[in-house]
Amino acid sequence: MFRRLVQKLRLGVSSLMLHKLRSALAVLGILIGVTAVIWLVALGEGVSYQAQQQIKDLGATNIIIRSVKPPQESSRAGGSFFIEYGLLREDYERILANVPTIRRAVPMRELVREVRRMDRVLDAKVVGCTADYFALNHLSLVRGRFLADLDDEQLENVAVLGHKTAAVLFPYEDPIGQTVQIGADFYVVVGQTAERTASAAIGGSLEAREYDTDVYIPLSTLRWRIGDMVVTSRSGSREGEIVQLSQITATVQDLDEVDPTADVIRTLLEKYHKVADYAVVVPKELLRQAEMLRMLFNVLLILIAGISLLVGGIGIMNIMLATVTERTREIGVRRALGATRQDIILQFLSETVVLTGMGGLLGVALGFLCKPAVIAIRWGMQRILPDVMATLPANIRNLEPRITLWSIVVAFAISMVVGVVFGLYPARRAAYMDPIEALRHE
């Protein structure tokens, strides 16, 4: 039985080799289809993996409450005004006191400030936080230590530098023990964090959260030294914002507790905030949305792939019909020599499956070139159109295609199925010819 199958396949290959170019062209459609499936799935998986990784970094058991600037009333011409919004320190206390499922809550205040070291200046994101912030955001250190609880209690002027901040301010030296200036105050550097990829965008802003240009100082020190007010000068007017806390990150024990806890927090905050100057973000929800998006994307891809393989299949069928007509005499001879209809069907079907199978294999081989191709395209773009590259979003610029096993299996299986489906009609046509007519065929 097995020997027969091998024999059939060998016969298929030798018949196809009679028309190398024709077979190659016929297989092109399948090849492109299979390669397209693998590439598109790999790119899609790459994007969604990145997104999921970023969301996961936010923590699935976390609930993030952020201050959001409410839509502004028409700004008064000239003069100056202040706008006060966002989360209050009271909110933090209230949440901690009233929501029992919360295991830990970490308040944080961030603002952009000029950070100096001698003649070196950097617009850094100054983050006022507590010791818990370190673990919460999966930061890691390359030097020194992170902020401690005691720093906060004693209003110490200490700072931990982000990776890029340290690189800009201290290009040649060890920053530990040195001082940096923020506003009018000096801070002693006690640590430096390792490089960290950005995490997902939250709270309505499209920007992903970058960590490398951060400077971490104790929250109490920030309140004492810098205060709640941020003043920005515009032409002719000055604008002030008073924000007490930028963000509170609450952590619950169990994944199941996330949604009810978020609801409780929403109800609690609604009571004390007349306008919606805050947002409650549930990373778990984001994760679910991303998962949905990914599935939608995959369905779309499979649809596209299906169409391309359909087109490829029709091409194959066309070629096989031509082959059957061309080999009518051979079919007649084989029938006369004892071939059953089933033998003829198997002969042509195996020929078609060999054809599409080869296309599938080549397609899979080309599919593995996805990664090098993306790297080459990125390199080429960087050389030829660096400006365009710079405008692309970070997650496209840093896209790493992820070739998944299922896409290879599915693509190859589809190519085989296409062979059977589109080979069946020509094969049946061959098998149901009248052998006498076929023998007479010129």
Added chain:
Amino acid sequence: MSNASSPAAATGRKCVARIVQLRKTYRLGNGLEVHALRGVSLDFQEGDFVAIMGASGSGKSTLLNLLGCLDHPTSGQYFLAGRDVSRLDDRALSSIRSRYIGFIFQSYNLIPQLTVIENIQVPLSYQRRETPGGRERAIRLARLVGLGDRLHHRPAELSGGQQQRVAIARSIINNPHIILADEPTGNLDSATGAEIMDLLEALNRAGRTIIMVTHEPDVAARAHRIVRLRDGRIADISNNTPLPAS
């Protein structure tokens, strides 16, 4: 069985194939009926060599197709290997062809992409049971027909006579009960044709039953019996040379 000769009684040979009152009517698209065979009965003994002659339209091709199990008769019976095969379905007929019948065609009909030994082995590949030593047998047959040095050539690399020799080797690889030859020398010059006929005669002497359609009298003269068809009926049977007693 009125117009069928029965030399079986005379020679005491086994009857390998028998047709009884075989009729074949083709119905054309416009409702007309064409009677290709109007009741033909014949016996074929083991070791027989029968030439079927007749003008075109006399029904000789139809008869050959029926004998070759490529078609069903409209009525009548066809006994081959001891059973009536006239009503078998396509699958069973294919099996009969692969086991009991050898075909030789006017235009050789070798499969172009296969080599000489592969071509000779084609009938074996359609037998339900595996034939051990098929390749060795094919090589032996190729030597027998004088193509021992052409085993791996493809048909396009052979002359017409050589191709027909391959076809003859192919027709006997399955040890058929009957060999059907359709104008085996029709595409060959007379010298090559004579060589092919020598080969067929040799096979016949070795005990093969051959039924041959031809319109060349000198080719037909090589057979033991000549059956002449006219308008779908047997017009005349002449015994050329007697069958040697078994």
